[in-house]
Amino acid sequence: MDDADIQEIKEKLEEMSDMLDENNRILRGLRRTARLSTLFSVLKWALIIGISIGAFYYIQPIVDSVMKTYQSISGNPIPAGFLHFFGGQATTTK
Numbered sequence: 001m002d003d004a005d006i007q008e009i010k011e012k013l014e015e016m017s018d019m020l021d022e023n024n025r026i027l028r029g030l031r032r033t034a035r036l037s038t039l040f041s042v043l044k045w046a047l048i049i050g051i052s053i054g055a056f057y058y059i060q061p062i063v064d065s066v067m068k069t070y071q072s073i074s075g076n077p078i079p080a081g082f083l084h085f086f087g088g089q090a091t092t093t094k
Contacts, residue, residue: 071077
């Protein structure tokens with residue numbers, strides 16, 4: 001092997017080292033992006049579920065009031081399954 005071959009090998013190794021460094025930076029960026037995406041997705045769904053549960057508990061007394069008003073006006077009992085879904089109790093009118 002002469003000096004030209006050794007120099008060529010050194011240049012190739014330097015080029016490969018540069019490419020490895022660049023690939024490493026790209027892969028770290030991709031990993032960071034994937035982690036942030038997962039984090040924001042979890043936060044988004046937690047917020048959606050939290051707001052839904054909060055809205056249900058906020059609206060539940062209003063629904064109970066409307067159902068009792070409907071029952072008193074119409075004289076028809078509200079189906080037990082419907083009230084059970086909203087956390088109320090079925091009452092019968094006599």
